Amino acid sequence: MLKAAVPPSRRTLLVAVGLVCASLALFLLIAEELLDGSTLISHDQAALSWFVDHRTDAWVRAAKLVSTVGGFASLLVTGVVLGLWLWRRGWQVAIAPVVSLLLAGLASVVAKAAFGRVRPPIVFHEAHVTSPAFPSGHATDAAAFFLAAAFVVSLAVARHRRTQLLFIVVGMLCAGFVGLSRLVLAVHWLSDVVAGWALGTAIAITLVVALWFSQTRHPGPNQRPPASRSIDR
Numbered sequence: 001m002l003k004a005a006v007p008p009s010r011r012t013l014l015v016a017v018g019l020v021c022a023s024l025a026l027f028l029l030i031a032e033e034l035l036d037g038s039t040l041i042s043h044d045q046a047a048l049s050w051f052v053d054h055r056t057d058a059w060v061r062a063a064k065l066v067s068t069v070g071g072f073a074s075l076l077v078t079g080v081v082l083g084l085w086l087w088r089r090g091w092q093v094a095i096a097p098v099v100s101l102l103l104a105g106l107a108s109v110v111a112k113a114a115f116g117r118v119r120p121p122i123v124f125h126e127a128h129v130t131s132p133a134f135p136s137g138h139a140t141d142a143a144a145f146f147l148a149a150a151f152v153v154s155l156a157v158a159r160h161r162r163t164q165l166l167f168i169v170v171g172m173l174c175a176g177f178v179g180l181s182r183l184v185l186a187v188h189w190l191s192d193v194v195a196g197w198a199l200g201t202a203i204a205i206t207l208v209v210a211l212w213f214s215q216t217r218h219p220g221p222n223q224r225p226p227a228s229r230s231i232d233r
Helices: 010-036 044-054 057-069 072-088 092-115 137-156 161-184 190-217
Strands: none
Touching: 010 092, 010 190, 044 161, 044 190, 057 161, 072 092, 072 137, 092 137, 092 190, 137 161, 137 190, 161 190
């Protein structure tokens, strides 16, 4: 079982590095395909048509709600509240969700400016948008925030492997729903969302592992050691 008070093992670090490399490779692959107009990007139009043809008014209302809840401002407030709660318990990794969100927001803004990709036709839009499409800012922010929050809570609070896994799965689902909401609203191409998920995942894992390692080297004065009952059977 992974614990915030115990340094990450070599195996954990290798897995983290592998996931970060895979995520960045996926992002770069999509970015290259975007520039070349190759195979992956060719499916974007079909995916857009599917969502536009199958969405209902209820889907659109739900997607608008999810996009709002999963937007930068909402996530920032949630991250501050969560961070303060964990920080008072002495966990330095508490800042990971907010910092991940800020880095994701910056990374997506820079990438949007660099690629300048045009969004799907405005006639299909169910939300007002003005910035370029690639990558999806909502998907990037949501992946970075929800995964970082899931990892941090798993490390600092969870007492069993099953609970840790549950937190991580919930984080992945939350990020997934936010990305899908942008497809339902037809304000992004599928590749924008997938690239955002990949970029946000890389940011979350990198930051959480870095802060986790730093915390175990320089523990806070109020950091609570894990109780013996936390050992999973």
